[in-house]
Amino acid sequence: MITAAEVIRASVENAGPDLRRAVQAAAAIAVEHGIQREVLSALESRPNLATRWLQAVLTETVRGPGAAAPHWECVVTPTGCEIPEALLHRARNCVREGDIQRAGALLRLALHGAPDYDFFIRSETLVRKCKPAFGCQRQIRIALLGSSTTTLLRSVMESLCLRDKLEPEFYEPPFGAYMHELLHPDSGLGAFRPDFIVLILNNRDLGLLDVCDNGLAVDAISRVTEVWRAAIDRTSAQIIQLTFVPPAPDAYHVLSSAMSTGRARTITRINETLFERAPARVTLIDAQSIMASNAGAWEDSISWSSAKIYPAPRVLPSVAEHLVSCIRAELGLSRKLLILDLDNTLWGGVVGEDGPDGIRLGPPSAVGERYQEFQQYVKALGQRGVLLAVASKNNPEDAAEVFRRHQGSVLRLDDFVAFKANWLDKPSNILQMASELRLGLESFVLLDDNPAERKAVRERLPEVIVPEISGEPSESIAALERGLYFQAIRLTSEDVARSASYLASTQQEELRVRGGSLDQYLTDLCMRIEYGSVSADTSVRVTQLINKTNQFNLTTKRYSQEEVQRRMVSADCWFRWYRLCDRFADHGLIGVLLAEVADREWSVDTWLMSCRVIGRGVEGFMFRDMVDCARRSGAERLRAHYVPTAKNKLVEDLLPRFGFVTAGNAGEVVLELAAVVLPECSFLEGEVMQVETQRVGAL
């Protein structure tokens, strides 16, 4: 005779995809009939994910959170993937025990796991409570302007921002009041001084009909561009907006797109025009691409009619993920380096055992074709500026052989800026990469099918993002698409040439080892510097550098595109860019110098250089240029200030090296121009050319 406890066990053991509900229902019955202990002993025998989960829930009801903790730790998928639901539960218990730090770490992991909207509802209060544990490094001000209720979106965005170490402050006027906020000089928006304006409009704001003549479309477009103009005039914020989505119920069915006056067709045309007209301060996100990654409907008529919620609550997590990724990109916080495992991540099988001919990569194997597609996807990331690296436990020769000779391999050895195939542990390999490439761990993403490796890297290098993947190649693509870690909102020529430049650095290392003196080495590089005043052409790249340079950065001041442009035209600012080429690569625009100009004295506001070109003597050249210009303007001294951060120790002695001496105020140093000893830059000079308006910025 089967017991009640065994029935309950069977009900969860064979549960369908919605485990949470099955487990909850089973737990409810066990508690109602007081047979938790019987069910627990029935669960011991056959562990799968669902039974482990029920075990954790019931242990908690019988023996308390402490006893349940190890059971919650075991609630992971057969491939070792962490489940947001279980992480949330553990985080709650940690808070109860007073361990906010650990709770924060668990919640961050859960928020990286693409949880559904229900998770955000149930976790947001806890996330807010754990705010100090997220280690926020930057405050941002976000205004949410919309024709719908934005509160739900705000909570999701807040959780995601905290996950990304951004501490957001929101400004949220009542829905529909956005035009008033934008147009009235004394509105709260102006006083709030937003860094970002997220504009949530929907098709109702376009005033379209089932059949639209061209006049309607023209009106609709100018309605949107007017909003942009007001936002640009009144604030210095970056504006982020989704494209419009045609309403799903459309009595004209396919005609709506087939007829040139159909509503769906008109909305497509409006979106197209908006992309063409969007100024640099506006970032448009294609809502269709968000819809493509979501199964559910874009709008929910009940949420709309009862609470004016747009879009549907269930798509909010992925909408918020897109918005936050654009904010990261604008702040220069997008990830830079994708580190890939090899066996069962970039191809199927184990090359050390199966041999290069035995692995599955490319046709005729079906899974091989999917791995090849994944390689194509990775290659495209590389071509648009994401750096690629390999970290794999393998014999280096076996691993390299695949990229050299395998017919199916899309990726080649020179696609990678670092190649670590060895038997060292992964965290050590990754740390070594960081120091060789002079990149911070917080710009790394690791894709690895092995849960043990993922766990090791997460524990030792928590700054590295390690998405949960099983090794199925289409899932690896999906993980990168969901996380949007490498979001970019502008493409510069430096982005496209970045990989080549890093590769060249590695070749230079060899030259340095072979060659003799430092001067000889520098001369051998045949370096050429171009430089000029920052202008519209160069301002995009200059802003990018200002916001992401950490190491060779004297003051680490961050400026938005708007602030850069203001300084670029100001008579009180001397604002330079520097660009470096050598015999190996065109490194692009790599240096920025900004000084505030007064009658007698110049004050250095920003002095930075891309880490790729450290050790080339470029800073000496920049210094000479500044001294030259300052003297010609009649100035008598330079004043400067080193602002130490966790990462810029490199420039600690930069100012003393060029003869600056301590002035009265703490940290401030001055240099009398009469007493300057100019540094030797013979290896650079001669090839120098002054290019005032050389176009190097956009593609």
Add this chain to the structure above:
Amino acid sequence: MPIINQLNLIFQDVFDDPSLFVRSETSPNEIADWDSVAQVKLVLAVEEAFAMRFTSDEVSSIHCVGDFIAALNSRKGTVA
């Protein structure tokens, strides 16, 4: 475990208060944070947990925990 206990777990989560204990009469008057936004979140969380959808009439007539229970009871043993 009757519906009210399952609802209690949802309320504890949404308001992040493990000591919260709701009764059928519990209404926004008792829970200070139960505002219109929390109401929307509760509706969505209950829909998710019980795999059902409320009608717009039901959504606008939920004023206490008992109203959730009534709406859920009306669906017992049926296809939501």
